[in-house]
Amino acid sequence: LTQFAYIASHDLQEPLQTISNFVGIVKEIYAGKIDKESEQYFNFITDATSRMQTLIKHLLDFSRIGRNIKFQNVDCNKIVKEVIAELNNSITEKKATIASGVLPVVTGDPVELKQLFQNLISNAIKFHKKNVDPVVNLTCEEKPNEFLFSVKDNGIGIDAKYMDKIFIIFQRLVNASEYPGTGIGLATCKKIVTLHNGKIWVESKLNEGSTFYFTIPKKIITNPSKSI
Numbered sequence: 701l702t703q704f705a706y707i708a709s710h711d712l713q714e715p716l717q718t719i720s721n722f723v724g725i726v727k728e729i730y731a732g733k734i735d736k737e738s739e740q741y742f743n744f745i746t747d748a749t750s751r752m753q754t755l756i757k758h759l760l761d762f763s764r765i766g767r768n769i770k771f772q773n774v775d776c777n778k779i780v781k782e783v784i785a786e787l788n789n790s791i792t793e794k795k796a797t798i799a800s801g802v803l804p805v806v807t808g809d810p811v812e813l814k815q816l817f818q819n820l821i822s823n824a825i826k827f828h829k830k831n832v833d834p835v836v837n838l839t840c841e842e843k844p845n846e847f848l849f850s851v852k853d854n855g856i857g858i859d860a861k862y863m864d865k866i867f868i869i870f871q872r873l874v875n876a877s878e879y880p881g882t883g884i885g886l887a888t889c890k891k892i893v894t895l896h897n898g899k900i901w902v903e904s905k906l907n908e909g910s911t912f913y914f915t916i917p918k919k920i921i922t923n924p925s926k927s928i
């Protein structure tokens with residue numbers, strides 16, 4: 701799957717760019733000379749092409765996860781602080797509150813772990829309930845062999861029957877116009893956690909918020925699993 705994702709996304713980019721360029725040219729040539737309906741059809745093509753370009757870019761990013769994995773000591777407090785700083789615009793825009801308990805230093809890849817926190821925190825902000833400001837809580841519990849992290853939100857929640865489905869690539873439960881996205885974020889989280897030999901799952905109730913849990917084993921992993 702990883703190889704397929706890489707090849708497909710790499711090779712699909714070029715013809716898609718050609719479609720995008722030529723639709724742009726045709727649109728310019730016919731600007732003002734075609735009726736509203738035809739103009740709308742051109743816009744459908746442009747929007748679909750641009751969405752497919754985004755999907756392919758994300759698929760390519762997804763296929764690259766773990767290619768340069770380097771395990772080292774990672775201070776999770778530091779990376780969460782960086783993630784919060786980088787999400788500053790959406791935190792301010794959505795009037796979100798992000799609280800974090802003291803997090804541990806784990807053995808892992810700093811780039812991938814940052815991506816993991818980034819995806820979970822940005823989802824916790826994004827999937828907020830209308831007219832309810834997002835509140836996100838991060839905690840970590842030390843277990844004998846692993847660290848158990850949680851990212852809790854007060855958002856729209858997830859129906860029990862979809863709780864496994866959301867970790868599959870491109871699976872989304874929401875309308876793209878209401879909640880933009882491509883459905884790669886949680887598949888990415890699962891791939892990163894699996895590369896660290898951990899587990900990821902969610903506990904949630906529709907309309908009552910969600911808590912995403914993941915574990916990172918304490919034992920140093922020298923030969924991490926490369927499965928998705």
Ligand code: ADP
Pocket residue numbers: 819823824827853855856857858866871872873874880881882883884885886887910
């Ligand atoms: P995206 O964010 O691009 O939609 P993800 O893979 O991150 O893709 O998430 C997949 C789906 O899981 C989302 O479309 C949404 O339906 C659901 N989801 C993810 N995180 C949350 C959350 N914190 N609260 C409610 N639903 C969520």
